[in-house]
Amino acid sequence: MSDFLASVERRAYKQALFAVRDGEAALDIVQDSMLKLAEKYGNKPAGELPMLFQRILQNTIRDFYRRQKVRSMWTTLFSAFSSSDDEDADLLETLEVEQGSYSPTTPHGSLEQTQVLAIIEEGIKRLPPRQREAFLMRYWEDMDIAETAAAMGCSEGSVKTHCSRATHSLATALKAKGVEL
Amino acid sequence: MNEEREIAYKVRHYLNLGADKIDRKTADRLFESRMKALSHQKVAGAHLSLTGVGHIATDVFLPHARALVAIAVLVFAVFGVSTWNDFQKADEHEAIDSALLADDLPISAYLDKGFQAWLSEHSSQD
Incomplete structure (x- = not known):
């Protein structure tokens, strides 16, 4: 259990951060998810933990959304006039990335890598929630289609569709920013 | 793909x-x-230290503790009422026996058929 949590905690934090866009809330979500997993499924075989943890994490994120929705009902009047310029701001207008340049050796390369990462993370944040869940579970958590479907509570066909659309949306968003992976 | x-x-x-x-x-x-x-x-072997009687107590009886306590109270109450009735009857018999021995019974008591029947029944038992 300890090894599993250690291996997954950073990715879980980033997943929660992509979804809720609030560092403190993301940390709370990861902590709640870890606690639930340890308390309820602490005696489960290691092979079952990734799927169980993802299911718990996604449910905890959804709970956060629900609470947020209720809270926003009361604050709509105050926040309706605030601008949302930050969300629409482009992180980078144009950027060319050399193919296969994963390990930058120069300060310029390192800067480019950071900028590409920022664009990718922003693109993932903007994906529809179900597409983001499917994409991250399937390709970042390396879960197979059946596991992803079980964690998301949907069919394997839906997982494939979500993943395909998410990848297409990301590729399109990156191209629009001038990034070629 | x-x-x-x-x-x-x-x-x-x-x-x-x-x-x-x-x-x-x-x-x-x-x-x-x-x-x-x-x-x-949650650890798989957490209950190993509670094997035997302890395990049965926690896993079998504890979930039904409320029902078991209610049944125990009911049984105790029935037993208490029964015992109290026995004491009451014993007191009545004691009063009659005392009166018989002291010849304090009124004459009407000897004329009562139920009393005669009771007296003959108890004397035959002795």
């Missing part, structure tokens, strides 16, 4: 870089969360 996977894996590479770049404070908070979770971990 292959192209999709290729793009996805490239994206994953960048996401891994992002996860590695998490600041120290956040990493510490995640470590604390992990430790907290592990301290609450």
Whole structure:
């Protein structure tokens, strides 16, 4: 259990951060998810933990959304006039990335890598929630289609569709920013 | 499909870089969360120390504790009422016996058929 949590905690934090866009809330979500997993499924075989943890994490994120929705009902009047310029701001207008340049050796390369990462993370944040869940579970958590479907509570066909659309949306968003992976 | 996977894996590479770049404070908070979770971990062998009678007590009787207490109270109450009735009857018999021995019974008592029947029944038993 300890090894599993250690291996997954950073990715879980980033997943929660992509979804809720609030560092403190993301940390709370990861902590709640870890606690639930340890308390309820602490005696489960290691092979079952990734799927169980993802299911718990996604449910905890959804709970956060629900609470947020209720809270926003009361604050709509105050926040309706605030601008949302930050969300629409482009992180980078144009950027060319050399193919296969994963390990930058120069300060310029390192800067480019950071900028590409920022664009990718922003693109993932903007994906529809179900597409983001499917994409991250399937390709970042390396879960197979059946596991992803079980964690998301949907069919394997839906997982494939979500993943395909998410990848297409990301590729399109990156191209629009001038990034070629 | 292959192209999709290729793009996805490239994206994953960048996401891994992002996860590695998490600041120290956040990493510490995640470590604390992990430790907290592990301290609450449900362990498979937790009940091994409660084998035998202890295991039966916790796993079998504890979930029905309320019903068991109610039944015990009911049985105790029935037993108490029964015992109290026996004491009452004994007191009545004692009063009659005392009156018989002291010749304090009124004459009407000897004329009562029920009393005669009771007297003959008890004298035959003795």
